[in-house]
Amino acid sequence: MTAVAVDPAAVYTLRHADDCLVLSHRLAQWSSRAPSLEEDVALTNIALDLLGQARALYTRTSELDGTGRSEDAHAFQRDERDFVNCLLVEQENGDFAVTVARQLLFSTYQLETWRALGGSTDRQVAAIAAKAVKEVTYHLDHATQWTLRLGDGTAESHERMRAALEQLWPYTAELFETDAVTDDVVARGVAGDPQRLRAAWDSSVDQVLREATLERPSTSWTPTGGRRGLHTECFGYMLAEMQHLHRAHPGARW
Amino acid sequence: MSEQVREPLWEVFIRSRRGLSHNHVGSLHAADAQMALRNARDVFTRRMEGISIWVVPSASITASSPDERDPFFEPAADKAYRHPTFYDIPKEVKQL
Numbered sequence: 066m067t068a069v070a071v072d073p074a075a076v077y078t079l080r081h082a083d084d085c086l087v088l089s090h091r092l093a094q095w096s097s098r099a100p101s102l103e104e105d106v107a108l109t110n111i112a113l114d115l116l117g118q119a120r121a122l123y124t125r126t127s128e129l130d131g132t133g134r135s136e137d138a139h140a141f142q143r144d145e146r147d148f149v150n151c152l153l154v155e156q157e158n159g160d161f162a163v164t165v166a167r168q169l170l171f172s173t174y175q176l177e178t179w180r181a182l183g184g185s186t187d188r189q190v191a192a193i194a195a196k197a198v199k200e201v202t203y204h205l206d207h208a209t210q211w212t213l214r215l216g217d218g219t220a221e222s223h224e225r226m227r228a229a230l231e232q233l234w235p236y237t238a239e240l241f242e243t244d245a246v247t248d249d250v251v252a253r254g255v256a257g258d259p260q261r262l263r264a265a266w267d268s269s270v271d272q273v274l275r276e277a278t279l280e281r282p283s284t285s286w287t288p289t290g291g292r293r294g295l296h297t298e299c300f301g302y303m304l305a306e307m308q309h310l311h312r313a314h315p316g317a318r319w
Numbered sequence: 320m321s322e323q324v325r326e327p328l329w330e331v332f333i334r335s336r337r338g339l340s341h342n343h344v345g346s347l348h349a350a351d352a353q354m355a356l357r358n359a360r361d362v363f364t365r366r367m368e369g370i371s372i373w374v375v376p377s378a379s380i381t382a383s384s385p386d387e388r389d390p391f392f393e394p395a396a397d398k399a400y401r402h403p404t405f406y407d408i409p410k411e412v413k414q415l
Contacts, residue, residue: 101326101348102347102348102362103347103348103349103358103361103362104358106358106361106362106365107357107358107361110361110365206357207357210353210354210357214350214351214354
């Protein structure tokens with residue numbers, strides 16, 4: 066993935082594919098450990114939706130960059146530096162409030178992104194986005210419902226939700242960064258402008274926080290690097306766990 | 320699965336397609352009605368089982384007691400004349 070001549074559109078779809086895969090794996094880590102049986106199923110449903118989106122985007126990426134690389138090769142045979150997901154999705158599950166906060170912040174971003182991609186000049190990406198919008202609308206609804214109940218719940222749930230938002234908020238700045246890749250795909254009408262997404266994201270998140278009696282955290286620390294393969298420490302451990310089976314038994318199937 | 324606070328129980332009814340009635344499919348725990356509806360969606364409609372969901376607090380259901388079974392149901396056993404088996408049903412009438 067160090068090739069320079071690669072189509073920026075392929076880098077763009079890879080970024081979103083990696084977002085989906087990494088968050089899918091984080092959510093799957095809740096399997097059998099969620100606070101209730103019902104929530105266990107809900108979180109893994111969301112994980113499976115995201116995995117499906119990742120697969121479609123990996124396939125499109127391989128068409129765009131001409132490598133024909135398989136979905137498995139994307140997921141299991143790349144090293145940490147090759148992954149270009151945002152830092153937000155790789156953050157550890159923490160307590161349930163952290164998982165809910167991560168989902169709220171990311172699903173809001175993803176929903177706005179997919180909505181914009183619905184009008185992409187890349188018709189395949191537009192079709193993937195059209196299907197994903199329905200799924201992500203539900204993910205956001207799920208996260209919103211829990212944010213309202215934890216934020217406007219007991220003193221303890223409010224405090225945990227507040228702490229979770231404060232912990233994750235710094236990682237949201239990266240979502241709206243622009244670089245040569247985004248400039249190119251926006252100019253060609255493949256993708257929506259990240260800066261324009263920001264306004265929609267702000268008003269959507271602010272409204273949920275207000276209703277949940279939570280304050281919007283403020284931070285001057287805005288870590289970045291995920292889109293260039295520079296990740297937080299926890300990501301390497303997650304990747305090792307996710308990839309070890311495939312690396313120990315290449316091509317394993319069932 | 321901590322058990323400190325048990326959320327209320329809800330009964331779930333799903334209509335599989337238009338024209339049919341909602342059928343009871345099971346029960347689940349949820350803090351309130353809106354969460355119960357979402358949990359029902361996640362637990363019971365993963366395989367396209369339905370197009371409409373009802374959730375009802377289990378506590379709102381008044382059920383007949385097994386002790387009352389005889390006075391409730393037994394008297395109907397020998398009243399065959401209540402079944403419409405003495406009429407000729409036209410072939411065109413499929414579901415009666």
